[in-house]
Amino acid sequence: MQENKMKRLVVKMHPKDNVLVALTDLQKEDAVVFESETYILKETIKAKHKFYMADMTATAEVIMYGVLVGKVQCDVSKGSLMTTENLKHAAEPYGYKKSSFSWQAPDVSKYKDKTFKGYKRKDGRVGTANYWLFVPTVFCENRNLDVIREALHNELGYSVSDKYTQFTHQLLKSYQSGEDMNAVDLQLMPANTANRVFKNVDGIKFLNHQGGCGGTRQDAATLSALLASYANHPNVGGITVLSLGCQHLQVQDFINDVKKQNPAFDKPLFIFEQQQTESEEVLISNAIKKTFQGLIEINQYEREEAPLSELCIGVKCGGSDGFSGVSANPAVGYTSDLVVGLGGKILLAEFPELCGAEQDLIDRCVSEETAYKFINLMESYDALAHKVGSGFHMNPSPGNIKDGLITDAIKSAGAAKKGGTSPVEDVLDYTELVTKPGLSLVCTPGNDVEATTGKAASGATLILFTTGLGTPTGNPVCPVIKVATNSVLASKMSDIIDIDCGPIISGEKTIEEMGEEILDYCIKAASGEIIPKAVQLNQDDFIPWKRGVSL
Template sequence: MASQLLKVHPSDNVIVALRDQPAGSQVSLDGAAYDLQYGVSAKHKFVTEDIETGGAIIMYGVLVGRATQPIKRGEPITTFNLKHDAHDYSTANRQPYSYTQPDVSKWLGRTFNGYHREDGRVGTYNYWLVVPLVFCENRNVLIMKDAFERELGYAQTDIYRDQVREFLHLYQQGDMRTIRNLQPFVDAPVAAKKKPERPFQNVDGVKFLTHEGGCGGTRLDANTLCALFAAYAVHPNVAGITVLSLGCQNSELKTLEDEIKKRDPHFNKPFFAFEHQKGTEYSLMSGATKETFLGLTKINEFERSAAPLSKLSVGLKCGGSDGFSGISANPVLGHLSDLVVGIGGQTLLAEFPELNGVEQELLNRCVTEEKAAKFEKLMRDYAGKAEAVGSAFAFNPSPGNIKDGLITDAIKSAGAAKKGGNAYIADVLNYTERATGPGLQLVCTPGNDVEATTGQTAAGANIILFTTGLGTPTGNPICPVAKVATNSSLANRMPDVIDFDCGPVVDGTQSIEQNAEALLEYVIKVASGELTKAQQLGQDDFIPWKRGVSL
């Protein structure tokens, strides 16, 4: 029988309920019995000892909050009796750190089929990118999107358009009763899922980005936007790019070109730029359409071929987290990260607001004092900006997080950090900085799902693993995002969104290590061209981070 309870760390004074525990029940773990006066829902925690007001709550072996009133042994922690707290941190207080790398011998000869680029990196997909340097060009980008996707077979299925057409027909017949009585499909009709024929079989898609920036904001935001687009241009999943510019905006074409050269001095991918104010809209769009089409004929010459797993760059992300995130899916990603690092690959841990409370451990793991100092500065600057506008990291947990057991930001963060495994931290990257070496790297992004995946992709992730306990459809235009469920109930409820299930860890039918190895097998398939659910749904989320406060 699977365990009903879990104590995550020996020094913890809370226990996690893996199943609903009704009020009045007596439960036991490790020889200790607990009388539960109140019910404890699955994913929530109860204390192992009487806690006085101001007393520390320890989970994952770290401080995650303090009692705002006395909490009796066996009583659950809630937003009413607990407030966020976490230990301070400092580069000056770094302690020696060591870890044992897992055995990776079985993975050393493995490969995936990717697109080899001239700079030595390997793409998991082969995309053409179309971007506007300013929001004024969003409409033109969307017009190009409709034309290219429909005519080249990249458009999503028209099942909802078909439904509207059927509703209109019934309405015109005066048959409102049939419309009202129609039951929605649980799954899309099979016929609607058929893949259309594509003339460019080696081009995985033409991706069209839109945004609300480029002018009217700060020059810092405009320059950051150019840096972000430059990072996408040099990304191994992008084979060519078309840029639409109005001509007078703050995000100048020269700035973009300079940022590209900064990241890749030998950049030679097809790059076409068009300025609206030099002529008519028709001349702009006709020129962009023609050159983009010609570019597609060129990049269609690329073909997938074998690449070592050391060419993987795996983003580690969580969103829609629950009380199981830190004990199933996130530790699974952590072990996978250690495996990828062990074979010479790259992993990217983002979301700085969700590292709140575990900073000292991460500082200890940095390979140099310089890297640690950079991490501390980025964290303190970020936290300071949040506090200055009355929005501290402690406000990070969403209502959904809290409902499902993540009572404080420190609880959420300690569980989120498990995605980074135990490896040394090889580098620390600011937003839009490119990861250039192997190993685990910290990437400064908000916790916001799409701002974070947008930033991880800019750092160079060629696949992102995204854990979720509540469910989210988040994707990215050029980097496949695989959704990893913390529990089987979610995986079964949202099969069109979830790619991989870590529920067996909660059920006790698989160890973290076994589940992580199965997930790595899935990663190899995605890196070789198997579409994630987000890709199948056309979930191309893209939100640039304006370097203000975003949690």
């Protein structure tokens, strides 16, 4: 085989690496040529998995993405498969040191005159959507929120369940008439064609949660700050609050946090306390009536042209595979660099998935203070995990491992690529609001929903979510754009995937080309010209983090 053909079979992620990544299934005893070196494969190497480039003895260091990602546990041969049996997690120690880091922004000249159409808020931020938000101060109100959701969504055109209702109705008719139920086809059911009454209201969202009482007071305080961040979010036009009355998280605590974050807060805000209302029926009907009036008010808001410097994009990966760090994450990373070059904001979170990438991020911090804030948050979080017998090294899921992410350091080194290469301008603790242009690190778990929940709280108005296995995660107030690492997934789960980075694997497109395509999509999504699949499906996942051990 010719070497240029081999380049499509394997890839080396960094000149220092001593492993290669298979871009397609390779068979045992295949002769793979890469950079004039021939590798006779000792086993079948499935796409996304890695094989060793040299004979190695036990405790030898394995390098990928240019960093230490593990140590071999037994002697391994050149051309043999990397597995959980022969490799265990290892990462270099990290710490602050003065760095000579410098950054060259990518060429953004093609975007200098581009804008997006967003909702300009009085605090100066620009939203990519206009939502009405329902906030319960305690889990006791979840049932009431569910009743209100059904009423408002069905009547005002926000429901996505119409075809399933029709499907069930047809099944019932077939059952009652003794007909063959197998003849009832979901694909023949009419889609939701109800016209939305409020054209400038993109949705009515509900923050059902399990907190507000019964936990620690610290949990209630963290939840209050989180809910206040959502109320202040630039994608939110108005809020309805439901409270029981006796819970830890009191309404006044929530209001105080809202005002603390934004002293000039002036959005429509309606509060209903059940223990001060004569009946549940009165509570729900009053909440619906006032919300309807509020919807009329925020329906007057219209999209306006805004510079791309007003974009605030969170970057996240979930259901990661062995291609995540090869295609989608680097492509999103290039998008991140473009946004930073344009004066916008990028939020990189998931601290457990930065294990092994710490030193690079520390070296990129713009100040010693910023670096030490990151170090302290990482160390305290990891120490808490070790205290209960876990650790960041236990982060990869069975699905991650099956698809080629053998150690946490491999997963993390690839995951960190989403943040691009720009300086780290700030480090934000959970619920802390982003204020500085550029790249900020946000302390959240790696858990998909907890991380997206935290990113939105810090101000992300769009989230780029890369996935290699397929993850149907969304967020109530921040549109989530799904970016597939491979074309097989993009085709198989086309109902949840927005962008396919598979052409990078096949060699049809470069990382830079895909990065620009992703930014183009973001501009359209921010303008309401494209509706991401997660938004279309009302995939409104919301899980507050209690600051416990969550990887």
